[in-house]
Every structure is written in C-alpha cells, then in structure tokens.
Amino acid sequence: MYILPRNQVPALTAALAEDYDLYGPVLRPGGGDPMFERAADPAAIRMDAAISYNPPKSAVFPQAERILSYRYDRESREAVLVRDDLVRPKALVGIRACDLTGLLCLDRFYLGQEYVDEVYRDHRKKMFIVANTCVRPFPQCFCVCTDSGPAPREGFDVALTGVGDDYLFETGSEKGEALARKLGLKEAGPDAAALKAKTVDESIARFDAEATENKAWISRVMNRITMGFIGNDVWEYIGDQCFECGACSFVCPTCSCFNIEDVNTRDGMTDRMRSWDSCSFEGYTRMAGDHNPRKPVEDRRNKRFFCKLSFSQSKKYLRPGCVGCGRCARVCPGDIGLPNVVTYIRREITKAGAK
C-alpha cells in the first residue's frame, strides 16, 4: 500500500490521461449533481463527489451504441459489413465499490458464459480502474446489506481510501503498481491495513444514522423469491405501482439486457444499434407467435426481482444482482425501488409467520 496525498489527485488523473480517456464523477454546472461521465478535462473529476446520479456502466455498455453497420445491395445480394473500431482505452476514476461490483456482474454476464460478447470485451479491455472507498455512506446507500461495499474488494487496479489529508493507495494489479512507481508514491507504513480496516468499520457504523433512505434485508427474502413463495397479491400490489418506465433497469449497475435494431441512415448504410432494454416493458418478453410468458405488469416485476435476488440468478453473477446503490429507489415514479419491494415481501413473511 502507498500514500497519495489528496493534493496529488490531479497528478494521478493527469498521468492516466496520457494513456486513457478519463471517466469519473463530474459535477454538473448549476445544480452540482454528480454525473459519471467522460471528463475531457482531467481536473474536472471530483473524488469527493457524492455517488454519481447515473451508473458508470455507460462507459462499457452505452445507452445506445452502433455495434456494426452494413450496406446491402439488393441486386447483387451482397452485404458489406463495417465494424467500428472506435473503442479507446478508458480509465474509470473514482468508481464506488457498489458500481465496481456491478461492473463485475456485467463481466460475468457478457464475458463469463458460453458466448463472449466482443463489443463489451472491447470496451472492457485496456481499462484502468481507480476505485474509491466510501468513508461515509450517502443517504441512499445500502451496500452493507448486499455485501458490495463500502470498500472495494476486487476488480480494481488501484483502490483509494481517504484518511485525513491522504489517500491510502492500494494496488490490485501490476498496472496499479506501475502507476504508483510512475507517481513516485511513498510506501504506507505497516499499520496502513489496520488504518484502512478501521476507516471502513467507521463508515459501516455510520450507515444506521446516515444512510436512512433505504434498508434492504435481502438475505431474508432470497429464499422466498427463489422458491416463488410470494403471494400473487404482493406482486399485484407492486405491479399496480409500476409506471413501466424502465428507469430501474437503466440506472442499475448490473442490468445487462439490451435490444437490437437495424436503423437506416441517409447515406444508405444501416446501423445495427444496441440499446438498453428493460424487463418492465411488455414487448421485452413477447415471443414469436404473440406468446408472452410475462404479459401482466406484476409478472414482469416479479421477473426483475427474481433476476436481482434469486439463488439461481446469483449463481451466474456469483453474488446477488443488487449492489445496494439505491439508484432505482430514487428514479422510480412508483416508489417501488428494490428496498421497498424487499420490505413488502418481508411484510408478507411476517404476516404469514403470525398466522
């Protein structure tokens, strides 16, 4: 472990900017809302910003992305394919533990199964990740319930933990070590690990008083969701409150579903567009022949939480699909973010137990 003085953060971002496009928390002018986005100016990245409003997943899985284009000649029946090779090396600087965990879930979906998604792989390779420990929680956070924070455990090149005027600079890869050498960082003392552990413990201790927006005791409901032991009236109660906007999927660090559509352009080419999709949409599960296994909205909600919290799905992610970032609760028009759904299911369990 090394020591990075806080006033040396600009040196870190400047060093990374030599080799990478930088993405990180940037404050929007005016309101000052933090957004995780491409920072043309490395100095714009704010390590002290609150958890970003949008999930960093757009850096590897953009909302709308051209994955190839082609021109089809009707007469000769020939198609000319053009594969974009626009993916540049990226550094994600200041990613929070929950979001990094989400990225690892995306990796397991896109790279860890039978088929490797080449488009995703191109985004993901040549990537440098500087994670940032949350030394105190934000009001919406519940990563302590989902075992995904407040400190990152894996998947980073560098993990920073703010302590006084310094950051503890922990390396997770050879690339991280090289950066430490390049910046000429001084080694942290032998008690650094204990200091980090103490800082993380203090952060966890603050959740009760400071992370007051959400609580989600997910371990209590996973069994029920896996086995389907949840009354239909509970799903209907949740479904009635679903506005079918798709926002929960769009802001979720682990939601990986996409739609593909070929779009004609004016120059005669056709772009194959990949875009974010959501299980809250009726058309999402519609199959050929107009069959739809999940037509009513409550069945589609049921699907979302099965995906996030069932054992069967967790085997794919090697963990639950919720990372405790609290974003879905903030953007949901129906106030049925994951923490509330967990509450409603627990309420039913309690009621059943009382019988």
Added chain:
Amino acid sequence: MSTHTGVCNFCGTGCGHLLEVGDGAVRGVFASPGHPVSRGRLCVRGWHIHELLATEDRIVAPQLPRACGRLDAVSYEEAIGAAAERLSRYSGDEIAFLASPRASNEDNYLMAKLARTVFRSPNIGLASDQGHADAADVLLEGAGIPAMLGALTEIRKAGLILVDGADIAKLNPIVGSEIHYAARGGAGLVTLSPRSTQIAKLSGTHLWTRPGTLRLALAAVAKVLVEHGWQDESFLRDRTEGFADFARYLSGLDLETLTSAAGLAPAEIEDLALRLSRAPSAMAFFSSGISGLDRASVALLFDLFLAAGKIGREGSGVNPITGICNIVGSYDVGASNLFLPGPRRAEGPAAGRTPRQLLAVSPSPLKALVVADRDEEIVRHADKIKGLECVVYVGAYDNPFVDFAHIVLPAASSAEADGTYTNAERRIQLNRRKVDPPAGVLPAWRIYADIAARLGASWAYTSSESVMGEIASAVPSYAGVTYAKLEKGHGLQWPCDARHADGTVRLDAGDAGRKLRFVAAGSDFPVPAASADFPFLLMAGKATYFWHRNNIMKKTQIPKREYNALLLLYPRGFVEIAPADAKTLGVRDRAPVNVVAAGGSMRVAVRISGDVKPGTVYVPYFIEDMVPGFLNAAGTSIDEDQDSTIPVRIEKV
C-alpha cells in the same frame, strides 16, 4: 460525449433531462435530478427521446413539385419564394394555418403573426385539444389565469387530490407519480372515473361513475357540500363573487337524479364533499385532451373547489394537465383562433375559424393550408386536404401531411434550435440548441420570417431570443421573461411581470387583483343512455404508446416496439369488454367483433378486461381506421375531444 440540460418535449409535464451529445449527434438521455417538477424521474417516452432526436428519418431538403406531381429537392430560397407567391393568392376563409402544440413559443408566435399580420387571416388552429381551450376559457373567466391554478411542484403539499377522469398515470406519468407520492405521504386520493385506470388503482377511493356522467357527479358533490353548509364562508366573502347564484343554481338540481345517473351511492358523494371541505388543501387534476372534460364539467369542478375554499392557496388549485409539451404556450402566444397573444379572448372578426371548422363545412371555402409539424387533422379530413390547391408543410419529421403537400419546408428539431416551451403548470422553460441541424436546415421561426420578408414585411429577428423579446412585449404574462432569467434556474412560471419578477408558482387569492368568480355551468346535462338496440356505452381514450397517431413514436425504437407489440396482437385495435359481458356475448379474448353505433361501425378485436364494468366498453384511440370510419361518423362530441360516450352494440363475427 458531453451532457446538456434540456426539457423533455413529449407531454405537458415538462420534465427536465440531460441529453448526451457526442460527435454532433444526440446519443443518450438521463433524468435530471435537480428539476423541480420531475425530480430525477422520466417516463418511458422521456427515457427514449434520444432515439427520436437521433433519427435520420427526417426531412432534410425543401421540396417543390416537378413533373408528374413528384416532389423534388430545391433550395430554401426557391421553396420559400414559391410558398410566398402561391399563398398570397388566397385571402379570407380560403387560407388557414394549423399550428403545432409541439412547436416552441417562438415558432408559434411567428406563425400566428404571419397569419394575422401578413395574410390577414384569423384562421389559426391547434388541431386537437379543444378541451384545453374550454378549460382555459373557464379558468380565465373565473380566476383570470387561463391555465393551471395550482402548481405541479405543490402536489406533495395537497391534503386531498381529486383526479377527474383521465388516467394521469399513463398520460402524464410523472404527474401521476407526484400524485402517488403525495398519497403515500398521507394525502387523500380520490379518482372519479368510469374505468379502473392505473391512477384509480392507486387511489384510496375510486368512485366508479357511469360513462359520460362526470359533470353529474361533480354537481352532486357541490350540491351536498353547499346544502350541508360545508363551504368556506370567510373565503367566499373575502375572495369570491357569485356564490349566491351558484347556490341558487344548485338548489334547482335534484340530488337523487344526479347521483343515480352517475351510478354512485349517496354516501360516496357525501363522503367526498365532507373530505373536500375538511381537507386543509386540495387539488383537482383533469386531462385537457380527448379523455378530458367539457366546459360544463370544468366549470362545475372550478365552482366546487371555489366553494370549498380550495383555490388560490398553497397545495390547492384546479389543474388541467396538457397532453403535448407546449399546448399552454401555444395559446399564450396566440396560435389559435380563440385567443390572441395575452392570452385574451379573440372577439368579432379577430375570432376566425380553425382549419378543422373550415374543412367541416360543405362545400369548404378552404383552398390553402399551412401546417406545422402536425398530423392529427389529416385523419379526420384527409380527402378534403387532398383536394386543396396549396398545402405548405413546415416540420422536422416526415408525416402523412407530406403526401399531400405542394411545398415542403424542413425545420430544425427541438434539439437543434433554441426555443421555449410552457408546461402545464405555466412553467416557461428554455431548451437550448445542442446539436446542429442537418446541413442548411433552418429553425421554423426563421422560415416564417423569410416568408413574411418575401411579402414585404420587415421583421428584424436575429435569433429565437429576439422573438422572445417581442413576445415579452406582446404577452403581458410573459413581460418579465428573458432567456437570461430562464437559464438561471429551471424556467419561470407565468405570470412573470413587473409585480412577479420571479414568476408565479400558483394563483394567490389575496394577490389576484380581483375577486374569484363562480362560472355558470348551465344545466343541459345529457345523460348517455343505452337502449335495446345499442346496449353498451362506449368510452374512448388514449394510452401510453399510442399517442397522437404515433408519427413521433414510430421514429423511436423501444417505444415503437411496445406499440408494435400491441399492434401485432390487435392490428385493428381492440375493445375492452367486461368478463361477464364477454360470456353473455359468447366471445373469447382476441375474437373479432363489430362495434356498431347509430352512425357507423368498425371491426376490432375483443380484449376481456376487468377494468370496465358490465354494460360499458372502452376503445383506445390509436388505430387510424377508427377515426374516419367510426368516431367521425358515430359521435360529433368525440370530435370535440370531450368526455363523452357512444351507445353501441357488439356483434359477434
């Protein structure tokens, strides 16, 4: 990539968003966390506006007819010259202008100015949403503000919320969301509706009325409230006039007749009257579109809330909700035959006729029509529009009007030009240009100014901001509006003038400068009745994905897929029938049936649904054939976009 603050241009909620721009094109959208109305939320449409703004399915070159009637690309100079020359041949009722409630205030103001001052024509229309004109008229007469009297930002301060009719959760989802949050925070939520809509399902109380009787239910509640003396006496004395007339009017109504015609129990009426009286504050919401309210219903709703003292106070107000982004602004700047900029009522010769009214006359005097980015009218009068001598189309997107156009003038999209849009709560918001239009394409205001210049007018506009400068002097409630002020926060709510430099969140009864006045509702209350020949009452309404003929939605990907999913299931539309009725008729889900009314019929598929009561059926308005083939023929009241019903019978095919 960079993100830019903007305003969603679909419905009248006016949510804030962040548009992601890269390589000169719109790439994505995210909800804007700091926006005072949407507070970091968007609906399914708003979450996909980048797909519309990025579409290449655009009109990119001016077009004029060449040989064989085909349109060919020409220069703006040639096309604008041709438009000016050909349009100048017409006068009086030979020419009309169809403005767009989707266009900016600046574009609409100049279109109206072009019509009124250059072509001397008061014939300007906004196509649909007659319902909003009715609401604006009542609220102008009663309170001096021809739009929402309360504020969307105060929904969570309301003690009681009454949703009247439309399914706000589907039409304006973020308004529905605010109402849902208010209810979860303890506000009472009552929906008066002839169907079980989503907002009805979210309401603690759903008063399930018979179709077409909302006004009767409102009259009954008002009568009970006044008869029990539950009105707000001190408020009535200090702030209002005309209560005695209203009380006299109510005393002439028969409560039992009203209640039973509305299909409600006396206890339900009394309970609502009592809750409305006792609530510390209360808001009413209704849609001003096709599933909106007619004039009498709005007047009764206004009078009821006035009697209860729930107007002109925090967390209170009677609130029309607009279905398209700039309906309120379109009326404010005079883009309608009913209102001059102000808005003030057009009287005498200044009150022209709308294109729809002119087309409805036989034989129609209309010969030339200028249309902005709008396609609603074409469904109703396609044959007559086809026969016009000159149709000029100004717009960013291709639509069915282009097939009948003689001159096509492409215009910049909302992301390609500066412009202001006024949402349902009178919030004027500036939407900045974020990307360049396709090569050479002009903003619409510039096109109108160029046509005017060809005809000798000297308009000295250099930007949309300079047009706003003139709007501020022509429209008293916009007097204090400047782009600099709009840009500082999230827009300004009019009236914004010398007395209210920072705008006006809602009507303040103490600051209204006049007394609030009860508005006569009339007593002509036709009650739709089923008969042996036509035993079902049919309601028509809109829904999320099928929206204003879908020309806009069809240019997106995900919303289009959702629309197509429904269209594939029900290619010719559907009629919702209660399970018990389906059993009696012997029809299964998706079976074809003929829906027959006195004036016309249509063949649609059955959708069995518990959301309608036996004896009533519901048809969503999204299939083109429905309008000319059925709605036009079967009900003139539907044509006026009002809460109305058509008696029908269902024939098994």
